[in-house]
Amino acid sequence: MGYRLQGKTALITGSTSNIGRGVALAYARESAHVVVSGRSAERGAQVVEEIRAAGGRADFVAADLDGSAAASQALADDARAVLGGQVDILVNNAGIFPAQGTLATDEATFDRVFAVNVKAPFFLTAALVPGMVEAGGGAVINLGSWAVRQGLPQGVAYSASKGSLETLTRAWSAEFGPRGVRVNAISPGVVLDIDPEEAGSHPAGVMMKGTPYGSTGTPDAIGQAAVYLGSDESSFVHGTVLDVDGGRTTVAVIAA
Known part of the structure; x- marks a missing residue:
């Protein structure tokens, strides 16, 4: 066990699988008390059991973040109760990704994407x-996407919603930073929770071809970045979007 987050508590939304699970495991390894949150109690229990078996501290709180202020408030209250009153770090990870283009996206789908991906983290x-401010400080970490900076013909509403969340990152940094709450974001590349040897043949793997990394990333890679942004090591980091994408948005590899 490490100690980079010792004494800190964390709520990680959508942490029953993939990136959220990777963040939860990484936080627990660094001695944070973690609230695992999501819709599936079964998968949540599995993550909690995995953390506890490794000597970490974790509890599961069920939540269906539908975008309503009431659902976000309920999760905040339940998390504080489990953690003994205080959440030091919030990781806004939960999100949905309908793959449709603009013409195939109906109003109900559009509204749900923005409800889950923007309204829910906004109200959470x-x-x-306020509790972080009262306690003397805290950190909020939002999960953006590489799709924000590269136009894609699919998942158009998703890309727009993640762009909104990255904009909120900067606005919240301006709003809450002077009160002791640091706000930053992580922009992951394509991340899969599968055996790295299988990543090359996965349909999503093609989107990471031509990058310096050359393949899909792992949830743990995002988890390590989230540890940095949640720890005191990043005390001078405010309002930034950290690209953890294998070079997907910044580098083109030219074949010789």
Whole structure:
């Protein structure tokens, strides 16, 4: 066990699988008390059991973040109760990705994407930041996407929603930073929770061809970045979007 997050508590939304699970495991390894959150109690229990078996501290809180202020407030209240009153770090990870283009996206789908990906973290952050301020400080970490900076013909509403969340990152940094709450974001590349040897043949793997890394990333890679942004090591980091994408958005590899 490490100690980079010792004494800190963390709520990680959508942490029953993939990136969220990777963040939860990484936080627990660094001695944070973690609230695993999501819709599936079964998968949540598995993550909690994995953390506890490794000597970490974790509890599961069920939540269906539908974008309503009430659902976000309920999760904030339940997390604080489990953690003994205080959430030091909030990781806004939960999100949905309908793959449709614009013409195939109906109004109900569009509204749900923005409800889950933007409204839910908006009201959850609003519910938890006052407690962080009162406690003397805290950190909010949002999960953006490489799709924000590269136009894609699919998942158009998703890309727009993640762009909104990255904009909120900067606005919240300006709003809450002077009060002791650091706000930053991580922009992951294509991340899969599978055996790295299988990543090359996965349909999503093609999107990481031509990058310096050359393949899909792992949830743990995002988890390590989240540890940095949640720890005191990043005390001078405010309002940034950290690209953890294998070079997907910044580098083109030219074949010789």
